[in-house]
Amino acid sequence: MVRLLPDRLWAALGGACSEVRSLSARSVLTRAGEPVDHSALLIDGIMVRYVAGVTPATGKPLTVALQVPGDFVDLHALPLGQLDHDVCTLTPARIAFFPHEALRDIMAENAEDSRALWRLTMIDAAIHRHWTYRSGRLRAMAAVADFFCEMHLRMLACDRVTEQRFYLGLMQSDLADLVGLSPVHVNRVLKDLRDGDLCVFQGGYVEIRDWVRLQKLAGYDPGYLFMDDPP
Amino acid sequence: MVRLLPDRLWAALGGACSEVRSLSARSVLTRAGEPVDHSALLIDGIMVRYVAGVTPATGKPLTVALQVPGDFVDLHALPLGQLDHDVCTLTPARIAFFPHEALRDIMAENAEDSRALWRLTMIDAAIHRHWTYRSGRLRAMAAVADFFCEMHLRMLACDRVTEQRFYLGLMQSDLADLVGLSPVHVNRVLKDLRDGDLCVFQGGYVEIRDWVRLQKLAGYDPGYLFMDDPP
DNA sequence: CGGACTCTTGAAATTATTCAATCGGGGTGG
DNA sequence: CCACCCCGATTGAATAATTTCAAGAGTCCG
Numbered sequence: 132m133v134r135l136l137p138d139r140l141w142a143a144l145g146g147a148c149s150e151v152r153s154l155s156a157r158s159v160l161t162r163a164g165e166p167v168d169h170s171a172l173l174i175d176g177i178m179v180r181y182v183a184g185v186t187p188a189t190g191k192p193l194t195v196a197l198q199v200p201g202d203f204v205d206l207h208a209l210p211l212g213q214l215d216h217d218v219c220t221l222t223p224a225r226i227a228f229f230p231h232e233a234l235r236d237i238m239a240e241n242a243e244d245s246r247a248l249w250r251l252t253m254i255d256a257a258i259h260r261h262w263t264y265r266s267g268r269l270r271a272m273a274a275v276a277d278f279f280c281e282m283h284l285r286m287l288a289c290d291r292v293t294e295q296r297f298y299l300g301l302m303q304s305d306l307a308d309l310v311g312l313s314p315v316h317v318n319r320v321l322k323d324l325r326d327g328d329l330c331v332f333q334g335g336y337v338e339i340r341d342w343v344r345l346q347k348l349a350g351y352d353p354g355y356l357f358m359d360d361p362p
Numbered sequence: 363m364v365r366l367l368p369d370r371l372w373a374a375l376g377g378a379c380s381e382v383r384s385l386s387a388r389s390v391l392t393r394a395g396e397p398v399d400h401s402a403l404l405i406d407g408i409m410v411r412y413v414a415g416v417t418p419a420t421g422k423p424l425t426v427a428l429q430v431p432g433d434f435v436d437l438h439a440l441p442l443g444q445l446d447h448d449v450c451t452l453t454p455a456r457i458a459f460f461p462h463e464a465l466r467d468i469m470a471e472n473a474e475d476s477r478a479l480w481r482l483t484m485i486d487a488a489i490h491r492h493w494t495y496r497s498g499r500l501r502a503m504a505a506v507a508d509f510f511c512e513m514h515l516r517m518l519a520c521d522r523v524t525e526q527r528f529y530l531g532l533m534q535s536d537l538a539d540l541v542g543l544s545p546v547h548v549n550r551v552l553k554d555l556r557d558g559d560l561c562v563f564q565g566g567y568v569e570i571r572d573w574v575r576l577q578k579l580a581g582y583d584p585g586y587l588f589m590d591d592p593p
Numbered sequence: 594c595g596g597a598c599t600c601t602t603g604a605a606a607t608t609a610t611t612c613a614a615t616c617g618g619g620g621t622g623g
Numbered sequence: 624c625c626a627c628c629c630c631g632a633t634t635g636a637a638t639a640a641t642t643t644c645a646a647g648a649g650t651c652c653g
Binding site (some may be wrong): 163180193195196250255256259264268354 | 394395411413415422424426427438440441442446447466469470473476477478480481483484485486487488490491492493494495497498499541542581585586588
C-alpha cells in the first residue's frame with residue numbers, strides 16, 4: 132500500500148500509530164502555519180493540499196498535490212514543524228495519525244527507516260516538479276490528459292482501479308483548480324477527451340478509455356513516480 | 363550561508379566534504395536517471411534543475427528550480443539514489459561534494475542533524491509548490507514579478523545583493539523557460555516592468571527598483587521560504 | 594415545486610504564441 | 624581601425640489559446 136516501505140518500518144509504524152480517524156468529505160485536516168506535532172497516513176479516500184494566493188487577483192487557492200491511499204499526507208511537517216499549505220479531504224477519508232515524537236523515535240532507532248520516510252517526501256517533491264512542468268509547459272488538453280495518466284498509475288499502485296475506472300471525488304471546478312485553467316475551459320477539454328473516446332470524467336469518476344492514446348497525447352513518462360525502484 | 367543549519371551539523375559537514383570543484387557556466391552536473399552516490403552544496407554561482415518533456419510537442423525542458431549559494435543542489439538524490447531531473451550550472455560555480463556514505467554516517471550519528479538535512483529538502487519542496495502555484499495561477503506579469511521577488515529574498519539571504527541588484531546569469535529565453543511563457547512574451551513583460559520602473563532585467567542582472575510595488579503586483583508572500591523559522 | 598448546484602454552450606474580450614523582420618552590441622579577422 | 628557576423632533583444636502583425644460573461648439545461652434535495 133505505502134510505496135515500498137521496508138517491512139521493519141511498516142511494523143514499527145504499526146506500533147507508533149496513536150489514532151485512526153474518519154473524516155467527512157471536504158473537511159480540513161491542517162491549515163497553513165499551524166504548529167503540527169503529528170503526521171497522518173491516508174488509509175482510504177482522497178485528500179488534497181493547496182496553497183492560497185494573497186491578493187484578490189491571485190486569491191483563489193490552487194491545488195498543489197493530491198494524495199491517494201497509502202500516502203502520508205503531511206509528512207513534510209515533521210522536519211518543518213508547520214506547513215505552508217492546507218491539507219483537506221476531497222472524499223470521506225480514513226487516516227492514521229502518528230505523533231512526531233514516535234516517528235522521531237523510529238528514525239533514531241534505524242537509519243534505514245529514517246531514509247525510507249525521507250524518501251516518501253522526496254517522491255512528493257518529484258511529483259511537485261512534474262506538476263510545475265505540467266502547468267508550465269503543457270497545453271490544456273495535454274495537461275488534463277497528463278493529470279489523468281498520473282492518477283491512473285497512482286490509483287493502480289494502491290489498487291483503487293476497477294475496469295479502468297477510479298474515483299477521485301473531483302468536480303470540474305476542482306479539476307480546473309488542479310491544472311490551473313478556468314472551469315469553462317476544462318469543461319470543453321473534457322468534452323474533447325470524451326468525444327475522442329480517450330477518457331470520461333463524470334460523477335467524480337475517471338474512466339480511462341484508451342490508455343495508449345491518452346499517454347501519447349500527454350507525452351507522459353512516469354519516471355518521476357519512482358514506482359519500480361528499490362528503496 | 364546554508365539556511366539555518368545547526369553548528370554541529372555544519373562542523374560535521376566540514377569533515378565529510380570529499381572535494382571542492384569549479385564548474386564552468388552552462389555545464390551539466392547530474393543527469394536524470396543516472397545513479398548518484400554523492401550530493402553537492404553550491405558555494406558560489408547559480409544552478410538550475412530542469413525536467414525534460416518527452417514528445418516533440420512537449421519536448422523542451424522546463425526549469426523547475428533555481429539554486430543559490432548555500433543550497434544543496436541535489437540532496438534529493440540521497441534518499442532516492444537517482445534524480446528525475448537534470449542539474450546544471452547557469453553561471454560559473456563552485457561546489458562542495460559530499461559522498462552519500464559520509465552523509466549517512468552523519469545522519470546515523472545524530473537524529474537532529476538528520477532532520478536538519480531533511481528539512482532543507484522540504485524547503486525545496488515548499489518552493490516547488492510555490493512554483494506550481496506561480497505557473498498555475500499567476501498571469502505573465504505577476505508571475506515574472508513573483509519570480510523576481512523570490513530570488514531577491516533568497517539572494518539577500520545568502521548575501522548576494524548589492525544596491526538592490528543581483529546576478530543570476532539568465533537570458534530572456536531562460537526566464538521564459540522558468541515561468542513557462544514564450545520568449546517574446548517575456549520580453550514584453552520585462553519592458554512593462556522596466557517602463558513601470560518596478561525592476562530591470564539586463565545582462566543577467568536583476569535590479570529591484572521598487573520592492574513594495576513589485577511585491578504588491580505579484581501578491582507575494584514569502585512564508586513558504588521558511589526563512590525566519592527555527593530549525 | 595422551488596432552490597441550489599453543477600455542467601454545458603455561445604459569443605466576445607483578453608492574453609499569449611507564432612512568425613517574421615529589424616536592431617544593437619561584442620567579438621573577430623582582415 | 625573597420626567591416627562583418629552572430630546572437631540576443633526588440634517590435635509588429637497575424638493567429639491561436641484561454642478567460643470572462645452570460646444564459647440555459649439537468650439534477651438532486653428539501
